[in-house]
Amino acid sequence: xxxxxxxxxxxxxxxxxxxxxxxxxxxxxxxxxxxxxxxxxxxxxxxxxxxxxxxxxxxxxxxxxxxxxxxxxxxxxxxxxxxxxxxxxxxxxxxxxxxxxxxxxxxxxxxxxxxxxxxxxxxxxxxxxxxxxxxxxxxxxxxxxxxxxxxxxxxxxxxxxxxxxxxxxx
DNA sequence: ATCTTGATTGTTTTA
DNA sequence: TAAAACAATCAAGAT
Numbered sequence: 315x316x317x318x319x320x321x322x323x324x325x326x327x328x329x330x331x332x333x334x335x336x337x338x339x340x341x342x343x344x345x346x347x348x349x350x351x352x353x354x355x356x357x358x359x360x361x362x363x364x365x366x367x368x369x370x371x372x373x374x375x376x377x378x379x380x381x382x383x384x385x386x387x388x389x390x391x392x393x394x395x396x397x398x399x400x401x402x403x404x405x406x407x408x409x410x411x412x413x414x415x416x417x418x419x420x421x422x423x424x425x426x427x428x429x430x431x432x433x434x435x436x437x438x439x440x441x442x443x444x445x446x447x448x449x450x451x452x453x454x455x456x457x458x459x460x461x462x463x464x465x466x467x468x469x470x471x472x473x474x475x476x477x478x479x480x481x482x483x484x
Numbered sequence: 485a486t487c488t489t490g491a492t493t494g495t496t497t498t499a
Numbered sequence: 500t501a502a503a504a505c506a507a508t509c510a511a512g513a514t
Contacts, residue, residue, distance in 0.1 A: 372506050375494035385508065396510050402491035409493070428495080 368441070370434035373427040376420040380412075381405045 374382070384405045392400070409417075 372496055372504095374506060375496095377493040378495095378506060381492075381507070397490075398508050398510080399489095399491040401508075402493090404492090406492040424494085431496095 368438060370431055370438055373431040374424060376417055376424040377405075377409055379423045379427070380409060380417070380420040384408065 381401070385401050388395075388401050388404055395401070
């Protein structure tokens, strides 16, 4: 897969000879790569029937709101415990030992989040309705994801990938 | 390098 | 209405 291109005499003078303009170019390349990764991921998620990033997540229940605070406390008293399951167990145990009065503030906050969630969902649904009218998008969605990825990869070649590849990882 | 797992309760969503 | 999915968390194992 790795097309070894200019591996001739020139090898490492890129960094020293880098001019400001080329730096910008490199930056663009890296940015483009990241953007492509994002697109690929989105395509993959779409293929898996995954969720849109715009879709609001379900509101945290009172127990989860409580957990948010409980986790920090638990981590302080148990700095060495790294398992999420431990916090879950301890949290659940304590939650059941709490009276309704003690849970009240968490439930209040949970109720507030729920309201916000409903609001977000409304906006989300409305936006979806708007986009639904676009025939192009409908066609785009019905077309196989693999094809979309293919197209994006082609575009990638068009914009860059004309010099050597030395995208340092570590 | 990215993705899944695990453990809990409450709410949302689905069949 | 009952059952299933999923909300946060994050280290660690799996792929």
